[in-house]
Amino acid sequence: MAKNDLQGTLDLLVLKTLSQLGSLHGYGIVLHIQRASDELLSVEEGSLYPALHRMEQNGWIGSEWALTETNRKAKYYKLTAAGRKQLQEAEKNFEHLVKGVRAILRYA
Amino acid sequence: MEPIRILLSRCSALFRRRNLDEDLDAELSSHIEFAVEENMKRGMSAQQARTRALREFGGVTQTKEAYRVQQGLPFLEAVLIDVRYGLRQLRKSPAFAATAILTLALGIGGMTAVFSVVEAVLLRPLPFKDSGQLLSLHEWVREDPHEFNVTAPDVLIFQRESKAFTGEGGYVGAGYDVTGAGAPFHAAAERVTASLFPVLGVDPLLGRTFTQKEDENTAPVTVISYSLWRERFQSDPGVLGKTIDLDRRPYTIIGVMPRNFEFPLDAGRLSRRDLWVPMSFTPVEKNSEGSNYDYGLVARLRPGVSTAQAQIDVNRVIAGIQPRYTAVAGLHLQGYFRTLKEETVHSARPFLNILLGAVSLIMLIACVNIANLLLVRAASRRREFGVRLALGAARRIVLRQLLTESLLLSAIGGTIGAALAVVLVHAAAVHLPDSLPRLGEIAIRWPLFAAASGFAGVTGVLCGVAPALASMRTDVLDSLRDGSHAAGQGRSQYNLQSVLVILETALALLLLVASGLLLRSFAKMLETDPGFQPQHVLTASLSLPRHDYPTQQKVDEFYAELQRRVETLPGVRTVSFSSNIPIVGQNGGRLITPEGHVRSVGEGFLIASTYLVQGNYFQTLHIPLIRGRYLDDRDVQAGAPMVAIISQSFAETYFHGKDPIGLRMKVGDRFDGPMPAITVVGVVGDVKQGALDQPTVAQMYEPISQAAAALGPMAAMLGVAGNMDVVIRTADDPSRLLPSLEKIVHQLDPLLVVSRAHTMDEIVAATESSRRFNTAILTAFAAIALVLSLLGIYGVLAYAVAQRTREIAIRMALGASRKVVLLRTLRYALTVAVMGVVGGLIASIGLTHFLKSLLYGVKPLDSATIAGAVLVLLCCSALAALIPAQRAASIDPMRALRAE
């Protein structure tokens, strides 16, 4: 699957991850997505951070610096209220997308 | 497979850009039209339909952009855009661009050319099979400093007895008058053993080389060179089996050597051999007792045998040889060898190494200048960068554009440099002095060009981008303010520039000193007294073939008649003949034992260079008489006592300052024996036997009529009784005499060839050519280095003044006079120059001894030269600093301060 396929859904994956795990740093987000999808979905870090930046600008996530378990400084992200709403929106959109694509695949 | 297909599609799209764009436009507009149609079908008006269709389509531009990204090679296109932008920027500062490009071109072109020459002459293996295994064997006597080759019998002995080699080949030079192949001419040839060509591992282009039987039976066969085949036989493939006459004996051509074959590899273009004949040792040669070490011996090392083992083997063979030679009794005969390549190139090494060093220095200076140029440019663009960054340009993009600019400079400079290198290498192959070996192999080596370009490119990139990086790290606002406020940044850059200029100046001084030393050496050479007067003298060579002139009497009759007839020509003052002439070098040396001389243990040979003369030789050349008398008619009468004239150095060395007139000596290693005694009747001044800057050798002169008697059996072996140089002093231009001389010679013998005809002036000048070349090149380099470092000083100073305008203006407003400002600026320049001079002096002290082999009559640390170089550099530096200093002094404080 081309890496671009995830562009629209990257936001969705990130938001869902944060909604399930609370507060997490970028690397942790990547790991979770990989694990939870049985390695099928992998995110390139090159596209993750611009996406995080964009979502923060849109007000969907917030960030703050903290120390990791290994005492390293990292930026932690978490959902905002607007982000929670956006998540619902995105999930709905995704369902529509899947429905629409399935329709084409069946009936073209 | 698929990625390749996609890539190919993208590449081909690059070339059809315009068509594809039009295609896309057409498709998109038809799409919109469809939408409009549909909208109108739904009932909208034309206007509404179109508006709606356009809105729903989304951004046409974005679509086109997305399409383009998919279609072409976006990376490449971005690069092209950067390149165009970079070119525009460079066009805006033509002076900077031109200077940088020229400097790069000079550096890259010069380095490539010099490296190519050095590679061809010094580094490349010789053009023989496995040439690293070829050794040149020599014999020498421990007690004697001279270098020998080997004797004729030793060639055979080595062939028979040595075990460390797979083969040995002997060779010795020969010359023949060639007739029967176009106009008669004198050919340079080499007598070689049948084993020589196989040892070298070279096959002939046509036909074959000699067999052992042909060598032993003195068969009249010859192998000719490619150029002889081309010039005289028009590359006729049927040349095999044809005959040519060498010294009037017919020889059959059995082979033609390949185009680039040359052996022996002597220096100079004129030493190419025209043909090779079998060695065919004469009985006299085979029985000679170790007094003629003129034969070359080349051997191929057996695989698996080390040079140490070979040396042991050689020693063993020599140990067997020594007892056979009475001539070397009591002395230690030894054998040694060098690789053939080392022997060929070692004489060129000092000069070429120096050339390499000099051009590297120039390259260094050029790089320093470019670094400075780029530093200045980067600094002056800080404001521009500041503005762009403040307006949101990505640092990455700005850096990328800078990188492109630097690379553009390198690329353009490199291209011009390549053209320059091609021209220079071509010129080198034609104009390099004859004293360098392997001139025919000089060609441009492109890997060296790539290396030089890479080096320059890296320098360009480092110096273009690094300071820009540094200057961009500062606060954006900072760089928007007037430069003089950002003092900290400016100062460190300023110091860096100063250091670079000091470095340049030091290097320039080093080159100036080197060139000064060479100039003085050259001047000293020109002043050197050759020991005779070369003006108004014509010389030419004649060789009488033994076939037609078998006795000394016939030879004498010929030359006597020739002398008589030439003397009648108008404009001729004196005519004489000699077995050899000064300056040209290469005269046979003979062992001499003065009467009563007792050789102490370990004392070396006494060797004197011998001239056989006829006629008023000394008067023709104006060789001064110091004691006694010249040779005259009484010495050539039948039965006259054997006499000789010796040179001043001979008298001093071998007679230890005693008056030698009347004393006797003999040829050979002892006085008691069958050789006839020779009485010294005169002492003359020394003449220079080789080039003017070569040391003087002891010389002696005998009348040619004495030759047979004095030399005994060796006269036949030397075989030079018939080969003489005619030496004529004329009233005016000697070269005008040549046609008349040739006519007279042909009257006497139509088949004789008058060869090597030159005026003595030409000969002297020719030996100067190599030193002249060295000196000219190094002086040119020094001049370039000087100009470059002056440009450096000027550049740094101009920049400093521009940067410090405000500061200077304030000083002036506070009362400093123009003169003070001028002096302060000059003082800075001189400080830099002096520091450079100090550095250069230290470098000179350390490095000039490398020049020693090129110097003549001048010590490496000659104080006059060094003082002169320092003076030149300081004066020029002061001059270079004058313009910026004056500009500083002419700052109008009011205007400068107001233009904040």
Add this chain to the structure above:
Amino acid sequence: MGESKSDVLQGTLDLMVLKTLESMGSLHGYAIARRIEQVSDNTLIMNQGTIYPALLRLQQRKWIKAGWGISETGRRAKFYSLCRIGRKQIEMETENWERIAATMARFLAPSH
């Protein structure tokens, strides 16, 4: 509020173009876009410019080919049709897509 429209993803778009051409034979770009919107019941609204880079991509891979022709309204337009390779790709791409969709569904399922 109304139904929200989704932006179509790139790889998914390729697949839908292929499917459309498979059943419709040969179409021009506008028609392909319209058809996809239609069949998906307008849940997939494309920024109509998006289709053109996708069509180009498929051309570069030689999964579809293009030629100029005349439409039913007499207008000149570029028509696209499937190549043999493209036809073969459809099944594989469909499988792929289903797998991803299933994974996403699992991911988005209410948390454990």
